[in-house]
Amino acid sequence: MARLPKHAINWFDIPVADMERARLFYGAVLGNEPALVEDTPPEFPMAMFAVAEPGEGIISGALVMSNEATGQTPGGATTVYFNVEDVEAALSRVEAAGGKIQEPAFDTPFGKIAYITDSEGNRVGIHEHALHPVQ
Helix, strand or coil, X not given: CCCCCCCCEEEEEEXXXXXXXXXXXXXXXXXXXXXXXXXXXXXXXXXXXXXXCCCCCCCCCEEEECCCCCCCXXXXXXXXXXXXXXXXXXXXXXXXXXXXXXXXXXXXXXXXXXXXXXXXXXXXXXXXXXXXXXX
16 A cells, blocks of 8 residues: 655645746735745746745745746646655656656755646646655
8 A cells, every 4th residue: 555645735836927026926915925046046946935834844835937947837837746755656657547757757955856747638746855755
């Protein structure tokens, strides 16, 4: 039997065309202006939503600048990242289940990520998260 994650979803990305405009919008509406993340690669600018108690077990998300590197377009769907124990094992089951692999697994400071298209055409991330491991 597979081990179930404590949190099924561990991250989300909201694609934006104008980072400052989007930061100001969410700051005004939610009272939680996403802060620019300084240590991301230049092709992947992001601003992260603050959480009350940063650390292990906390789930958040970010505004992600729309560009070719991120593969996301403003007005398109928000990308949800599902927590998995092993990204490679999950990828090995995608096509047999009726989905497609959009981008194979790659390493990030937060663990391994891969992008897939589900059986209904939705783009989702699968994430072997370093801070939110399946336990």
